Amino acid sequence: MQPVIEVKDLCKTYQDGLKALDCITLDVHRGEILALLGPNGAGKTTLISIICGIVSPTSGSVTVDGRDIITDYRFTRQMIGLVPQELTLGTFDLVRNTVCFSRGLFGKRSNPAYVDDLLRDLSLLNKKDQEVRTLSGGMKRRVLIAKALAHEPRVLFLDEPTAGVDVELRKDMWDIVRRLRESGVTIILTTHYIEEAEEIADRVGVINRGRLLLVEEKHMLMRKLGKKRLTVQLKEPIARIPESLSSYDLDLAADGSEIILTYDIRSSRTRITALLQDIKNAGMTLKDLNTSQSSLEEIFVSLVKEEA
């Protein structure tokens, strides 16, 4: 199936000479949730802004549903909704008016019933006649989401949707995102929080210094890059790791009652069997075993460190 968005060799150098994007190539699959992870200034917002038509690319191309975003902008833009990172809202506008404005701007006939439904879904219906400036920050973000969805887009960009948002709203937001995905909307979101990507995304892309380090199925990524830890609990604590076990990558924990083996899932030989055998040979008795996998957070940190 053709990707809904194809980014090819996209570069962006700002007027001050700063290279914000360095040859990004990326396919976004239809109907997926793609999380873009990256530290501050990585280029996430720049990438999104180019796809949405707010920033001009320096070179490279982007297509949405097979059509070029520059020559065919009318088609591509009506497909896209954008929730910007900053809370940019006209201060004196009424909630309902500003949502209707967005709908019209994207070429859709006014449809009060749809807008009301949207506001209800976002728990904004009782605020619809209020001025935007009288709303709290989280409420404003909901208004921005309503504006982005006002024209029934097929692709939704959420640029750091959870910045400054409480647990409740975050949960609501993920509910909305999942519901949208179920209705076939493709969602691209950026975040600094790895747990978020882990929780909601199908695929994860990591951006640093304008380069896309990788894009991968979330589970594949964790399997591919993840380190696993095997924790061996001992009946009797030991003072230090015996000489006979020095060939393994081991750490002693919990006051000597736990031995931890760190191993790479990618390697074919994890040497677990051998280790257990050697532990037994060293005269120690096992109490329990467990394994744990590194989180995206750890993967991410190690990737970004590697790059630097």
Add this chain to the structure above:
Amino acid sequence: MNLEAVKVIYRFEMLRTWNTLMQSVASPVISTSLYFIVFGAAIGSRIQEIDGVSYGAFIVPGLIMLSLLTQSISNASFGIFFPRFTGTIYEVLSAPVSPFEIVLGYVGAAATKSLIIGLIILATAGLFVPLRVEHPLWMMVFLLLTCISFSLFGFIIGIWATNFEKLQLIPLLIITPLVFLGGSFYSISMLPPAWQTVTLFNPVVYLISGFRWSFYGISDVGVGVSVMMIVLFLSACLALVWWMFRTGYRLKQ
């Protein structure tokens, strides 16, 4: 053509006007009334008629132009500067709208607003002096062309300005002197010959002269020349706007 977009931009801008209706209409009406009281009644009574028109009536077209120009520029420049300033412009930039549609929405609304103000001032003037409009059709043509071209000019300033000071600069520093020196309160023929020549470089002279002709049939320069000058100015503004959108000047990084 994305007509829905033009419609919502236009409506939204008009709504903004509506919410600030009192300010929008009151200030030009009050200032124009003051001009009439001071120049028309107090001083005007001691000034002789110009080309058979009483002084109070003579200054009406110039006064309307003065308001029209400043209103068109300030409405249109603010209309586009404000979303740039608050950042809400992102939405317009990311929408499936062409530059032409954006201009139509914003400039159309600004021009409508100044047209309404122009007509209100005209009505106000009628309370102070007996008015006579010899060529009503031409009067509307001049009124419309002026509103459109100066709203377009204001739109350009709104994109060019990087702060509020710059936004005020052009109207204050350029337009007001040009209007005052453009024959709002006098006939060009009253000036010494050397200054008459200098004045001909002031584009506003042509506006006011043509507009006054549509009222009283008297003019400083030929009517055809007046119309030509406005159309020329309009074309220059259109070209500049076209260039701005083509290059993304101050709109897109």
